[in-house]
Amino acid sequence: MAKELGISISTVSRALSNHPSISDGTKKRVWQMAEQVNYQPNHLAAALRKGRSNLLGVMVPHIDGHFFSSVMHGIEKVASKAGFNVMICQSNEDVASERKNIETLMNAQVEGILVSLSRTTHDFKHFEKVRKREIPLVFFDRMLDGLNVSAVIIDDYQGAYQIMKHLLEQGNTRIAHFAGPQHLNIYKNRHQGYLDALRAYGIPYDENLVYYCDMKLEDGVEGMEKLLKLPVRPDAVFSSSDFSVVGAMQVLKSHQLRVPHDVALAGFSNETFTSLTEPRLTSVDQHCEQMGQTAVRLFLEMLDDHSGRFSPRRIVLQPEILIRESSVRPK
Amino acid sequence: MAKELGISISTVSRALSNHPSISDGTKKRVWQMAEQVNYQPNHLAAALRKGRSNLLGVMVPHIDGHFFSSVMHGIEKVASKAGFNVMICQSNEDVASERKNIETLMNAQVEGILVSLSRTTHDFKHFEKVRKREIPLVFFDRMLDGLNVSAVIIDDYQGAYQIMKHLLEQGNTRIAHFAGPQHLNIYKNRHQGYLDALRAYGIPYDENLVYYCDMKLEDGVEGMEKLLKLPVRPDAVFSSSDFSVVGAMQVLKSHQLRVPHDVALAGFSNETFTSLTEPRLTSVDQHCEQMGQTAVRLFLEMLDDHSGRFSPRRIVLQPEILIRESSVRPK
Structure with missing residues (x-):
């Protein structure tokens, strides 16, 4: 020049x-x-020359709370060992931001993209370009059903089923469920675990006991208030999120109801605060770090595959049930 | 071609x-x-042509916990209104990662970088390149003293002083302090607030009551165990972080000591869990969203300034004291 x-x-x-x-x-x-x-500036030229930017892009619905920040720890650990720097974008649960972020990550020349979908994502269109450019794409935790993509997920169904089994074996018969958006695999599978456990224990399904919501603390407050207005109140609540179960706990306390004596509670995700509430909350641990590490390993496998015919792999991790005071009936 | x-x-x-x-x-x-x-690919060529990538880089020590994720909310809100996409890198409290991330962000052609320093950062060297390239650089919350850079900080000194004033007015005379790494402005200023409040109330300084640590939950556990071994135990603890104050609370409970009857507790940051513990924790709210919004506005100002002689601005936000059960002496 x-x-x-x-x-x-x-x-x-x-x-x-x-x-x-x-x-x-x-x-x-x-x-x-x-x-x-x-x-273009040197670094990118050099990266293109070598075909490498050493950059891994991650998109999460949000960075708040225990789950995604722990997954990020796992991601950073393995990525940094493999010489990759990690860039994070938040969709803020908004599919429009998700679309923009995908562009942003591709423009930053990432060598791979790890994604957990926003709650408002209903299709795969914005990921087609990633696929066309043959940028390795790995979903983790939240994905859409029926897609032929690589993914690391948790066996949410088993997590829910085991928690329900525990609640049922404690003698509960009117178990309510706070259910999340059903187009997302995670909430759908937890809901299915709830239904199948009831059936297995011969408890009839009562639609009045299921409260569909966005899984926030406020949703739990609203859901619990509704449940307490039923002619017969539930004796337990299984929530697909810890945040909403904390909301339920606050409502129960304000009504002078005791946890677990009057209503037993169980959540999902094992957020940090679950062992700080009183009583401490029963929850499901999702091995978040392991999930992040596995997602990066899957990406590295795809990157190393030069056949161009990498067939998507799905890895299912087993969650762990953590039984604490909030769900154990006093003898 | x-x-x-x-x-x-x-x-x-x-x-x-x-x-x-x-x-x-x-x-x-x-x-x-x-x-x-x-x-180089089209987008970056186009961005260079226009001199725009519409990308804002943010580097935080970690994304866990309430503080940084709330600041990020503020950042995303204002950035997205101004047409910017946000990319986040974590230093994981490690200056080596911080250095790499700065390179990564510059290579991704960000138009500005917002930074909160890692605990292990002691110099400014790795930011010189950012300054040389005239990429707007704004520090928020954590920075190094004596630097002539734009920054948004909290009046940590006032936050600490006001919390101490409250503890002193409750009649406490042996107030311990969990202090963070003193080369970081935030912990240094909180420590100074502690010292000055003691002096103002005529309480002699006792070095045995100050525990320097990394501000984690485990640090609080260790610090409280140490304090309980003193000939006379403290009647209150002011911690520069909520995490370590939760550790202290756990230790006190395990020793059958009551909060606040036997030992009053106060933290800093107003993490989500502060209102979930029993008793709920007194803390200092840092207006995190406002901090993020202000940091982006400062960046936009710098971007709009074509004089090339933008003089660094420092904006100091006032924190808010939130007094809860953990520090209020029962009458």
């Missing part, structure tokens, strides 16, 4: 970085030339 | 994306040419 314009390399470089010592006229000429030859 | 090589534009494009329909020989020729002209 310097040769073509008849100026020194350092002048070109300073012009490109908009250095004040370079005249506007020279800058203009350099920029026009840069546009013609599609100039 | 296509002209020079005597092939079609679509062939060049497919060769660059490593499309299987293009022969290896052609790919090689295209790649060599791309290297010569420093080829």
